[in-house]
Amino acid sequence: MTVSTPAPLETLSPETLSLTTETEFTPRRGRLIVFTGPSGVGKGTLLRALRHRYPALKLSVSATTRSPRPGEVNGQDYFFVSRDEFRAMVEQGELLEWAEFAGNLYGTPKTPVIKEIEAGQWVILEIELEGARQVRETFPHALQLFVLPPSLEELESRIRLRGKDADDAIARRLQRALVEIDAASEFDEQIVNDDLEVALQQLENAIFKD
Numbered sequence: 001m002t003v004s005t006p007a008p009l010e011t012l013s014p015e016t017l018s019l020t021t022e023t024e025f026t027p028r029r030g031r032l033i034v035f036t037g038p039s040g041v042g043k044g045t046l047l048r049a050l051r052h053r054y055p056a057l058k059l060s061v062s063a064t065t066r067s068p069r070p071g072e073v074n075g076q077d078y079f080f081v082s083r084d085e086f087r088a089m090v091e092q093g094e095l096l097e098w099a100e101f102a103g104n105l106y107g108t109p110k111t112p113v114i115k116e117i118e119a120g121q122w123v124i125l126e127i128e129l130e131g132a133r134q135v136r137e138t139f140p141h142a143l144q145l146f147v148l149p150p151s152l153e154e155l156e157s158r159i160r161l162r163g164k165d166a167d168d169a170i171a172r173r174l175q176r177a178l179v180e181i182d183a184a185s186e187f188d189e190q191i192v193n194d195d196l197e198v199a200l201q202q203l204e205n206a207i208f209k210d
């Protein structure tokens with residue numbers, strides 16, 4: 001099987017994409033957008049580029065028991081918490097959804113999301129499949145988007161080249177990817193992240209089509 005060569009990282013920054021101009025966008029009615037897809041498919045990369053263009057879009061900051069990766073900032077990338085702290089959040093009903101993924105717990109703090117939606121903001125949740133299914137129950141009108149890789153080989157290559165996960169974690173993530181990809185049709189729209197600019201345009205179209 002061939003493994004395609006990924007674009008060098010520097011070509012994937014928002015600044016080097018053609019969609020560079022910040023766009024004025026003032027949300028009037030709150031909205032929830034769920035963004036799901038296998039680990040390493042490029043969700044974070046796509047959202048960084050989208051929010052570079054639309055800074056008014058809000059991205060929920062999740063809580064996780066995963067250890068911070070080099071460069072990750074507490075309160076910005078995630079709220080890094082212990083398992084006991086996470087369990088307390090669950091018991092106190094503080095999470096909108098939560099799930100275990102590749103050996104770690106992840107969840108969306110409820111209050112900030114509700115407050116932002118009530119204030120008319122558009123809030124994006126970048127979450128895995130089980131969490132997305134929970135949100136579908138509580139927010140049936142949320143827009144649900146799923147990102148697919150061009151191939152499993154490319155997905156593996158992206159996770160490995162990202163260089164942030166140990167081999168056993170990569171294996172767990174790839175195993176889970178098969179289950180997640182199988183569920184792609186549950187979502188309102190599927191976006192294949194092959195060429196980043198094309199995928200970004202599809203994402204923009206999906207969010208702003210109404």
Ligand SMILES: Nc1ncnc2c1ncn2[C@@H]1O[C@H](COP(=O)(O)OP(=O)(O)OP(=O)(O)O)[C@@H](O)[C@H]1O
Pocket residue numbers: 006007009012037038039040041042043044045046158159161162193194195196
């Ligand atoms: N269209 C693309 N072509 C080539 N490489 C890409 C593309 N999109 C993203 N990448 C690269 O793939 C790697 C994984 O991307 P990213 O971290 O955004 O994935 P993710 O879906 O957010 O992963 P996770 O769910 O584990 O956080 C990064 O190194 C990124 O630069």
Ligand SMILES: Nc1nc2c(ncn2[C@@H]2O[C@H](COP(=O)(O)O)[C@@H](O)[C@H]2O)c(=O)[nH]1
Pocket residue numbers: 037038039043062063066097098099101106107108126127128129130131132
């Ligand atoms: N159900 C939830 N899934 C979440 C949340 N925050 C992130 N995630 C997903 O977890 C995996 C792994 O993330 P990583 O940062 O360790 O690579 C990925 O699919 C994320 O989208 C959450 O709050 N709830």
